[in-house]
Amino acid sequence: MNRGLKSVIMMYRRDLFSWIYLPWMIMLSSFVVNLIIATSMQEEFTTGGLLSIFIYIYIVGLVTVNQTFSFALSLCISRRDYFAGSSLAIVVIALFHALLMTIVASIEKAVGSWGGMNFFVLPDTSDGPAWQTFFVFFIALLLMFFIGFASSSLSRRFGKKGNFILYGGAFVLGGGLTTIASLRGWWTPMYEWFIDLQPTLAGIMSVLLVFSAVLALLSWLMLRRSAVRA
Amino acid sequence: MSFPMDDGRPIFQQIAERIEDDIVDGTLPEEGQAPSTTHFAQFYGINPATAAKGVNVLVDQGILYKKRGIGMFVAQGSRERLIIKRQEQFYEMYVVPLLREAEKLGIDSKQLAVLIQEKGRG
Amino acid sequence: MSVNMSSNNKGAGVMSQNQHAAAMETIRLTKTYADQQALDGVSMRLEANRIHGLLGRNGAGKTTLMSIATAQLFATSGEVRIFGQNPYENREALSRICFIKESQRYPEVFNVNDMLAVASTLYPNWDAAFADRLVEEFRLPRRKKIKGFSRGMLSSVGIIIGLASRAELTLFDEPYLGLDAVARGLFYDRLIEDYAEHPRTIVLSTHLIDEVSRLLEEIHLIDGGRLLLHEDTDSLRQRAYTVTGPTAKVNAFIASRRSLKCEALGGSAQAALLASSPTEQAEAKAAGLDTAPLPLQQLIVYLTGQKESDREGLA
Numbered sequence: 001m002n003r004g005l006k007s008v009i010m011m012y013r014r015d016l017f018s019w020i021y022l023p024w025m026i027m028l029s030s031f032v033v034n035l036i037i038a039t040s041m042q043e044e045f046t047t048g049g050l051l052s053i054f055i056y057i058y059i060v061g062l063v064t065v066n067q068t069f070s071f072a073l074s075l076c077i078s079r080r081d082y083f084a085g086s087s088l089a090i091v092v093i094a095l096f097h098a099l100l101m102t103i104v105a106s107i108e109k110a111v112g113s114w115g116g117m118n119f120f121v122l123p124d125t126s127d128g129p130a131w132q133t134f135f136v137f138f139i140a141l142l143l144m145f146f147i148g149f150a151s152s153s154l155s156r157r158f159g160k161k162g163n164f165i166l167y168g169g170a171f172v173l174g175g176g177l178t179t180i181a182s183l184r185g186w187w188t189p190m191y192e193w194f195i196d197l198q199p200t201l202a203g204i205m206s207v208l209l210v211f212s213a214v215l216a217l218l219s220w221l222m223l224r225r226s227a228v229r230a
Numbered sequence: 231m232s233f234p235m236d237d238g239r240p241i242f243q244q245i246a247e248r249i250e251d252d253i254v255d256g257t258l259p260e261e262g263q264a265p266s267t268t269h270f271a272q273f274y275g276i277n278p279a280t281a282a283k284g285v286n287v288l289v290d291q292g293i294l295y296k297k298r299g300i301g302m303f304v305a306q307g308s309r310e311r312l313i314i315k316r317q318e319q320f321y322e323m324y325v326v327p328l329l330r331e332a333e334k335l336g337i338d339s340k341q342l343a344v345l346i347q348e349k350g351r352g
Numbered sequence: 353m354s355v356n357m358s359s360n361n362k363g364a365g366v367m368s369q370n371q372h373a374a375a376m377e378t379i380r381l382t383k384t385y386a387d388q389q390a391l392d393g394v395s396m397r398l399e400a401n402r403i404h405g406l407l408g409r410n411g412a413g414k415t416t417l418m419s420i421a422t423a424q425l426f427a428t429s430g431e432v433r434i435f436g437q438n439p440y441e442n443r444e445a446l447s448r449i450c451f452i453k454e455s456q457r458y459p460e461v462f463n464v465n466d467m468l469a470v471a472s473t474l475y476p477n478w479d480a481a482f483a484d485r486l487v488e489e490f491r492l493p494r495r496k497k498i499k500g501f502s503r504g505m506l507s508s509v510g511i512i513i514g515l516a517s518r519a520e521l522t523l524f525d526e527p528y529l530g531l532d533a534v535a536r537g538l539f540y541d542r543l544i545e546d547y548a549e550h551p552r553t554i555v556l557s558t559h560l561i562d563e564v565s566r567l568l569e570e571i572h573l574i575d576g577g578r579l580l581l582h583e584d585t586d587s588l589r590q591r592a593y594t595v596t597g598p599t600a601k602v603n604a605f606i607a608s609r610r611s612l613k614c615e616a617l618g619g620s621a622q623a624a625l626l627a628s629s630p631t632e633q634a635e636a637k638a639a640g641l642d643t644a645p646l647p648l649q650q651l652i653v654y655l656t657g658q659k660e661s662d663r664e665g666l667a
Contacts, residue, residue, distance in 0.1 A: 003447055007474040014466040015459065067459050073424045074453050075474055076446040224441070228424040238645030240586035241566060268548040275540050276566045277403055278548045280586065 004077040008085025011068060019093050023056040024100075031119055038117035046118040053097060054144045061090070061148025065156050070228040079224045087216060090145045098137035106130050125201065132201065139209050146215035150222075157222035241276050245284025248274075253293065253304055254312050264294055264302040373435065375400040375521045375553035376421055381430035383416050383577075390416040392577040393430070398553060400435075400520075403567050405585070406557040408574035409656050414557045415454065417574070418523050422451045434521065447476060450519035452510040454526040458498040465494050467509060475517040482546070483516035489538055503530030511539050515546055523555045540567060562649040571648075575656045585648070591627045592651040596620065597641040605639050612654040624654055 001009075012019060030049035038045075064086060072082045105120035120126075126133045154162050181187055197203075237244065252258040265273070270281035285302060288294040293308045332342050376398040383391040391413045398404050406414050419425040421432050423439040423446065432438065437445040458467065464487060472478045487494065490508040498509060507530050514522050528536045544567065547554060556564050571588055573581040581588075595602055602621040606614060609632065614623040624646050627633060633643045 002443060003474055003476065004443060007470055010470050010473050011459065014469065015461045018461065070424075071457065071459055074422075074451060074456055075470070076422055076449045076451060077474070078423075078441045078443055078446055080441055081443070225426075227426050228419065238589065238592075238647050240589045242586055271544050271548055272541065274566070275537075275544060277569050278544065279402065279569050280566075283586070 002081065004081030005085045005088075007075065007077060008068075008072055008082055009089055011072065012085070012089040018060065019089075020096065023053045023097065026052050026056060031114075034117055034119060035114055038115045041116060044113055044116045044118065046121075046123060049119055050101075050122065053101070054140055057094075057097075057141050058144040058148045061145040061150075062152050064149060065152035065223075069156060069223070069226070073228045079226070083220050083223055086149070090142065090149075094138050094141040094145065097141055098134050101137045102130055102134040105133055128201070136201070136205060139205050139212065143208050143212045143215075146212045146219065150215040150219045153219040153222040153226070156226045241280045242283035242287060245270060245274070245276070245281055246287040249285070249288055250293070250312050250316075253309055254316065256309070258304055260304050260306055260308055262304050263300075264304060266301055373400050374398060374433065375435060376555075377433040377436075378417070378421065379431040379433075381417065381420060381432065382428045383413075383420060383425070384428045389577050391420075391427075391430075394574070394577070394579050395430075396572055396579050396582060398521075398555065398572070399570070400553050401551045402569045403547065403554045403556065405561070405564065405568035405571045406555050406574065407559070407561055407571055407652055408580075409559055412559075412574045412656070413577040414574055415525055416577075418451060418525060418555070418557060422446070422449055422523070424451075448520040449523070450475060450514055450517040450521070451523045452514040452525060452527060454510075454529060456506070456510060458509075460497075460499055462498050463495050464492050464498065464509065467498065467513065471513050471517060475519055477518035477520075477550075479516050479518060483512055486512040486515060486542065489542075490535060504532065504535065505530075507531050508535065515542055518546075518550050518552065521553045521555070523557065525557045527556065527558070528560075536563060540564070543567065560649075561652050562647070565648045573652065573655060580655060588651070589645065589648060590630075592624070592646040592648065593627060593633055593636075594622055594624050594644050594646050595636045595641040596622045596644070597639075601640060605636060605641060612651070624650065626651070 027049060030047070030052055034047040034049055068086070069082060072085075073079070101120060105126055108114065108118065108120045109126070125136045151163075154166060158165075181190070249258065249264060253260075258264060264285070267278050267281040267285055270276070270285070271278040274281070285294060289296060289302070292305055293312065294302045295305050297303055328342075329339075332338075337345075374397045376396075378394050378396050381391050381394045383389075394413070394417060406417070408414050416425065420427050421434065421439065423432075423441070434442075434445040435448060439445045439449070468480070468483055468487075471483070472480055490512060492505060492508055492512070498506070501509065507528055510524070511527055514524055514527070528539060531539070540563070543554070556568065558564060565585065568585045571581070571583055571585050572579060595605060597605075597620060599616045599619055599621040602614065602616075602623050606623045606625065610626050610628060612624045612626060614621060625632070636643045
């Protein structure tokens with residue numbers, strides 16, 4: 001491992017609190033609150049508390065470039081090493097969180113529920129074997145990170161203007177297309193087409209993994225031409 | 231802590247003069263070892279290369295000489311030579327300005343001589 | 353005036369192979385922003401194993417120049433070479449540089465210990481013991497977040513990293529903002545000591561010249577995005593002088609010479625000049641004028657305070 005890559009990883013390792021502990025603290029506080037609610041509920045229910053870690057990881061991706069890119073560059077680390085180090089860091093972090101989440105989900109499955117509450121087991125995604133649950137968590141975490149990372153790479157590369165054009169463009173385009181789809185009655189055929197594909201969990205996850213990789217690639221292409229203004 | 235020195239003139243020149251001063255007043259005896267350029271640099275807070283340049287001025291004049299692997303030493307007869315040189319400069323550096331100031335104040339050379347003799351006695 | 357580097361001063365070692373190479377070189381470097389021309393065709397050469405002063409007023413283009421040289425910023429046109437190589441995405445070249453930025457921001461959670469840990473993996477020549485000693489001497493708290501540091505403490509962090517990195521090319525951008533006289537003295541002392549033992553290329557970029565001028569071997573003066581002057585410090589000291597005397601005599605003397613500033617008070621006048629020949633000061637004395645050395649800081653102020661038209665042909 002070269003010195004630049006090592007230093008980027010060292011940089012992230014100095015902040016384990018944000019990367020490791022804080023998301024679990026948030027998730028566990030949600031767990032506790034829901035557990036209290038569960039005691040007063042009669043029927044079984046699933047909380048959305050698990051989502052907090054995915055949202056959290058998205059935010060981490062969003063602030064990472066802001067927090068560390070100009071810092072790394074001013075330490076004369078190459079953009080390539082910065083990108084590779086950051087990607088390696090998130091893969092390791094996602095593996096760690098996914099593993100821990102899978103373990104807790106397995107316990108939850110074994111005991112049925114926490115006093116009528118389901119927290120770590122998500123319907124339709126955690127039905128299979130543990131390794132499958134693990135990959136669902138892992139890929140979803142990776143995807144959330146790179147959505148944030150690509151978005152902040154965009155503002156690093158193109159500034160506020162870039163963000164405005166992307167989100168403004170997406171809003172106009174998305175709004176336009178959905179309106180047209182509704183007017184022309186495209187929704188039903190689209191839904192039927194989707195069902196015809198007979199999507200499997202593995203299939204969806206593969207698509208999301210490819211999507212993460214595309215976002216990572218786009219981030220790199222933007223970062224390699226990004227400057228740190230004096 | 232370094233001792234700043236800077237009267238606006240080239241620093242290497244100021245360094246050379248300080249070493250000359252030390253030789254003239256005997257602080258640095260003949261055949262004695264001069265401090266290294268690093269020492270000069272640290273003592274006066276100057277660039278080591280500039281200190282080396284100042285030392286080299288004196289090496290070129292034969293005031294200091296280099297012993298390989300040991301350092302710089304004061305050459306035999308250096309003090310004598312420097313004193314002669316300084317005596318030659320004395321008129322230009324001290325007497326001329328003195329006379330000019332005296333002229334401005336209307337002190338003639340007789341009065342000046344008296345002043346010098348009185349001070350010399352006191 | 354050539355500087356003769358004696359061999360006992362610059363010891364043999366890894367770096368001696370670069371003795372006469374340029375640590376940093378720019379060729380017609382230009383940087384244009386929408387609203388402003390930050391650099392305008394700067395060609396300069398920083399010889400290796402020297403202490404260089406990159407001088408100029410605030411906003412002259414010093415930081416922009418160093419940011420491009422360290423591949424943080426892209427030039428509009430022109431080239432940069434670090435030890436002969438283009439630094440952009442060049443691990444080899446980048447690993448030889450340490451750039452201490454004046455406006456450096458640190459990650460939110462970082463304290464001094466974090467910073468030292470990162471620096472130790474980053475710089476190939478890092479001296480941890482030296483860094484620890486400097487932290488003590490500058491009295492920095494190790495566990496307090498850098499985010500909450502005062503201006504002077506931030507400067508101290510930069511100085512410690514810059515010195516202990518022992519990078520072959522170390523760039524200090526306004527390194528002593530906010531530092532008191534004691535801390536500044538400490539910086540100069542440690543810099544000279546360490547530089548004497550580990551020769552390398554140091555660039556001190558600053559608009560406050562007085563205190564550091566004794567450390568500088570070469571001066572590169574930047575103004576309005578251009579290289580105004582590049583000269584050996586001692587030769588510049590030799591050339592810069594003032595003449596004082598009756599106004600008529602002073603005016604007659606400076607008429608055919610390069611005078612930077614002239615002010616009259618009563619019947620006498622004083623002028624600051626940059627000599628074009630070694631005999632000029634003797635000529636002034638012969639003309640009945642008093643001469644005195646002009647401090648470098650003052651020279652720089654006069655040079656960079658001038659109008660565009662007055663300073664053609666200086667560089």
